Amino acid sequence: MKRSELLSRILIVAGVLIVLAAPFAARTIGAQGVVEIHGRMAESGGWTPSTIRAQAGVPLHLRLTSDDVMHSFAIGQSDTPAVDVLPGQMTEVTLTFDKPGTYTYYCTRWCGPNHWRMRGTIEVTGDDFASPQPGTPPLYMMLNLDIDATHPASVTPIGFPDAQRGATFSTLLPVNYMSLDYYRSHSPAQVVQELRADPALASLSNSDLWDLVAYIWQTNTTPEGLAEGQRLYAQNCAACHGETGRGNGVFSADIHALAGKYPANFSDPATMLGAGPALLQGKILRGGMGTGMPSWGPIFTDQQTWDLVSYLYTFQFREMKK
Amino acid sequence: MRSELTGFPLVKTLLKNRWPQLLVWFVMLAGFLFAILSGFFGTPVGNRNFGIVFVWIAWWAVLILVAVPFFGRGWCAICPIPLPGEWLQRGAIMDPPGKKPRWFNLRWPNRLRNIWLQNLTFTLVALFSIIILTTPKVTAIVLAAMLFLAIGMSIVFERRTFCRYICPVGGFIGLYAQAAPMELRVKDKQVCLACKDKPCYNGSEAGYGCPWDVFPGGLTKNTYCGLCMECLRTCPYDNIAINTRPFSADLAKPSTRMDEAFKAFIMLGAAMIYAGVFLGPWGGLKLAAYSFGSLAWFGYTAAFLVFIFGLLPALFLGAVGIGKALTKATITLKKSFTAFATALVPLGLMFWVAFSLSFVLTNAAYILSSLSDPFGWGWNLFGTTAMPWQPYLTTLLLPLQTLALVVGLLWTARTAQKAGTEVNLSPIPVIVFSTAATIAMLGLLL
Numbered sequence: 001m002k003r004s005e006l007l008s009r010i011l012i013v014a015g016v017l018i019v020l021a022a023p024f025a026a027r028t029i030g031a032q033g034v035v036e037i038h039g040r041m042a043e044s045g046g047w048t049p050s051t052i053r054a055q056a057g058v059p060l061h062l063r064l065t066s067d068d069v070m071h072s073f074a075i076g077q078s079d080t081p082a083v084d085v086l087p088g089q090m091t092e093v094t095l096t097f098d099k100p101g102t103y104t105y106y107c108t109r110w111c112g113p114n115h116w117r118m119r120g121t122i123e124v125t126g127d128d129f130a131s132p133q134p135g136t137p138p139l140y141m142m143l144n145l146d147i148d149a150t151h152p153a154s155v156t157p158i159g160f161p162d163a164q165r166g167a168t169f170s171t172l173l174p175v176n177y178m179s180l181d182y183y184r185s186h187s188p189a190q191v192v193q194e195l196r197a198d199p200a201l202a203s204l205s206n207s208d209l210w211d212l213v214a215y216i217w218q219t220n221t222t223p224e225g226l227a228e229g230q231r232l233y234a235q236n237c238a239a240c241h242g243e244t245g246r247g248n249g250v251f252s253a254d255i256h257a258l259a260g261k262y263p264a265n266f267s268d269p270a271t272m273l274g275a276g277p278a279l280l281q282g283k284i285l286r287g288g289m290g291t292g293m294p295s296w297g298p299i300f301t302d303q304q305t306w307d308l309v310s311y312l313y314t315f316q317f318r319e320m321k322k
Numbered sequence: 323m324r325s326e327l328t329g330f331p332l333v334k335t336l337l338k339n340r341w342p343q344l345l346v347w348f349v350m351l352a353g354f355l356f357a358i359l360s361g362f363f364g365t366p367v368g369n370r371n372f373g374i375v376f377v378w379i380a381w382w383a384v385l386i387l388v389a390v391p392f393f394g395r396g397w398c399a400i401c402p403i404p405l406p407g408e409w410l411q412r413g414a415i416m417d418p419p420g421k422k423p424r425w426f427n428l429r430w431p432n433r434l435r436n437i438w439l440q441n442l443t444f445t446l447v448a449l450f451s452i453i454i455l456t457t458p459k460v461t462a463i464v465l466a467a468m469l470f471l472a473i474g475m476s477i478v479f480e481r482r483t484f485c486r487y488i489c490p491v492g493g494f495i496g497l498y499a500q501a502a503p504m505e506l507r508v509k510d511k512q513v514c515l516a517c518k519d520k521p522c523y524n525g526s527e528a529g530y531g532c533p534w535d536v537f538p539g540g541l542t543k544n545t546y547c548g549l550c551m552e553c554l555r556t557c558p559y560d561n562i563a564i565n566t567r568p569f570s571a572d573l574a575k576p577s578t579r580m581d582e583a584f585k586a587f588i589m590l591g592a593a594m595i596y597a598g599v600f601l602g603p604w605g606g607l608k609l610a611a612y613s614f615g616s617l618a619w620f621g622y623t624a625a626f627l628v629f630i631f632g633l634l635p636a637l638f639l640g641a642v643g644i645g646k647a648l649t650k651a652t653i654t655l656k657k658s659f660t661a662f663a664t665a666l667v668p669l670g671l672m673f674w675v676a677f678s679l680s681f682v683l684t685n686a687a688y689i690l691s692s693l694s695d696p697f698g699w700g701w702n703l704f705g706t707t708a709m710p711w712q713p714y715l716t717t718l719l720l721p722l723q724t725l726a727l728v729v730g731l732l733w734t735a736r737t738a739q740k741a742g743t744e745v746n747l748s749p750i751p752v753i754v755f756s757t758a759a760t761i762a763m764l765g766l767l768l
Contacts, residue, residue: 001414001417002416002417004340004341004416004417005414005415005416005417008340008344008415008416009415011344011348012348012351012405012409012415015348015351015352016351016352016355019352019355019356019359020355020359023356023359023363023696023697023699024363026701027697027699030699030700030701063700065365065698065700066367067365067366067367068366068367087365087367087369087370088365088367088369088370088371088698089370089695089698089700089707089708090695090698090699090700092700
């Protein structure tokens with residue numbers, strides 16, 4: 001064998017080996033201490049991995065990429081801002097969890113009909129071995145509400161109740177109707193019937209009473225709470241329920257094909273006014289109901305859920321935001 | 323009008339010496355393997371994967387816009403696919419060939435000594451192109467299949483049978499190489515006739531016998547010469563030359579082969595279909611082409627095949643038939659058909675140039691980002707990973723495409739005229755056919 005033959009063989013064999021091995025070697029070195037998460041539409045597998053383990057107080061380095069369309073990565077019940085996860089590109093995020101527990105990460109981009117299923121969990125362990133204190137059950141459970149049952153409104157208004165107009169009758173309103181507990185545990189239709197039966201309000205017309213109900217709903221929220229509810233709605237609900245709450249979001253047809261039902265129509269007084277805040281809280285937290293509605297319990301904080309509930313009533317009541 | 327490039331000592335030395343070619347080969351092989359690797363292990367997002375970006379944007383741009391029009395089979399001279407198989411076949415990369423074959427060394431069957439199989443392989447690739455061109459893993463599978471098929475065929479058969487008879491790319495490069503202003507030819511045919519051992523074909527201590535199974539002394543067109551430079555190395559009489567020449571030189575003598583005629587239709591038709599599927603506004607068509615196995619896909623496939631193998635040749639045959647009737651020539655319809663099909667070579671080439679300009683200029687920005695992060699693993703080797711996508715030369719695109727199509731049509735008209743003179747037929751109906759096809763292509767590109 002001539003020297004040139006030997007040299008050429010060495011060049012090709014060594015070159016091929018380097019080409020094959022170098023990328024993997026570099027990747028292995030670069031990936032130490034980093035968790036790589038791939039996002040795919042839920043139909044194609046969602047997040048991979050879908051379970052991550054971390055230590056409380058120890059930074060968790062994540063490298064996020066999408067294998068198909070644009071996604072976004074957010075941690076439920078957390079102030080950490082969502083980050084976009086771009087197709088074929090890496091986004092690096094470092095998270096530190098203060099407390100042990102199970103955290104949910106999820107996609108906030110409308111990436112497909114099953115976008116809502118794109119979730120994963122981060123199991124955070126820590127030195128705190130004390131058994132977790134049992135939390136207070138959500139209100140809908142304490143009230144033992146059946147969130148799967150239909151909830152037709154026994155009465156409905158003519159036109160849209162107006163919170164501002166209701167405020168003009170507020171001096172007549174007994175204070176017990178204004179409490180947070182009362183508001184959360186009653187549907188608007190129940191409240192209007194109780195108001196009708198109250199002798200103190202006998203002088204008011206049915207329309208006036210509906211305006212008073214809208215006023216009660218307004219006083220149990222804040223402009224900031226409604227703004228937060230609107231943001232959450234736009235980000236998480238509008239894709240199915242529609243920006244105007246009519247149940248006609250961009251995925252509504254897909255939801256109908258999947259679940260046989262269209263998403264709930266919040267602009268329909270016959271059903272919406274039969275639902276109290278606690279009932280809506282239950283539907284949001286648990287989901288299900290045979291409609292393809294996801295569970296938002298691990299995603300929203302308690303306050304966020306109530307803000308969202310308040311916002312849903314803006315599809316029925318006017319002037320709530322003022 | 324011919325000028326011998328090998329008359330320059332430096333050019334000749336660079337081409338005769340094996341090292342420059344081997345070094346380029348090595349780089350190409352590394353890139354090729356890297357493309358396969360990134361297809362299998364990199365991001366499945368096409369525009370961020372080296373395999374897709376470098377094969378279907380960078381390589382394709384160089385091939386169709388530069389290599390084929392100006393250097394003919396220049397790409398075949400440095401294509402890495404035959405390298406591993408040839409090493410196995412010969413038992414050496416640089417050393418002289420042994421006396422005895424190391425493997426089966428079978429001759430390629432006579433019945434298959436044509437480009438029908440290449441027509442088939444190209445049609446298959448074209449049919450699945452929207453899947454192959456957008457899915458890194460499928461691209462990797464296709465590239466790996468070509469590599470392994472070439473290796474397997476090198477073991478079973480003699481010479482480069484994969485390149486000559488199977489390679490889906492080689493078929494059309496050969497067709498369009500006829501139009502290129504470069505050629506490998508012998509300087510004096512008498513020298514070849516007098517040469518006893520014909521080392522250019524049989525091999526010698528100086529090099530290997532023609533891997534493309536061509537006797538250089540008989541070369542009249544570029545189609546089947548792979549520019550591997552072996553004959554330049556083996557010829558004891560320094561009788562091989564690389565020449566520059568006028569464009570279109572080989573097309574003056576029309577083809578008589580039906581396989582080559584159909585290659586012209588496949589290329590012409592595929593360019594038009596690609597323009598519709600890749601660049602057109604028809605989402606349903608894209609989806610049909612992508613949804614392999616669906617009813618829509620079968621519809622697309624049927625339309626694809628009927629258009630390329632039925633409609634286009636039938637319309638062309640009609641045009642040739644009218645030309646025949648006009649001149650009352652005695653030549654057979656088949657001979658007229660193949661002769662005039664040669665005229666479609668420039669038209670097809672310029673269709674491809676026009677089509678490729680569009681997606682190459684639109685997607686070229688991905689080359690730099692993919693270079694820095696070939697696998698989509700978050701690397702930033704050259705600091706260009708985050709370079710935003712932007713199409714280039716958008717204002718020039720349409721004028722350039724229109725120019726390419728007009729040049730193609732004029733070139734084809736001139737070639738048809740020459741072919742008409744050769745076979746004594748009126749070229750006008752064929753020119754009308756070509757004009758109609760050009761208008762259709764222009765409509766698809768606009």
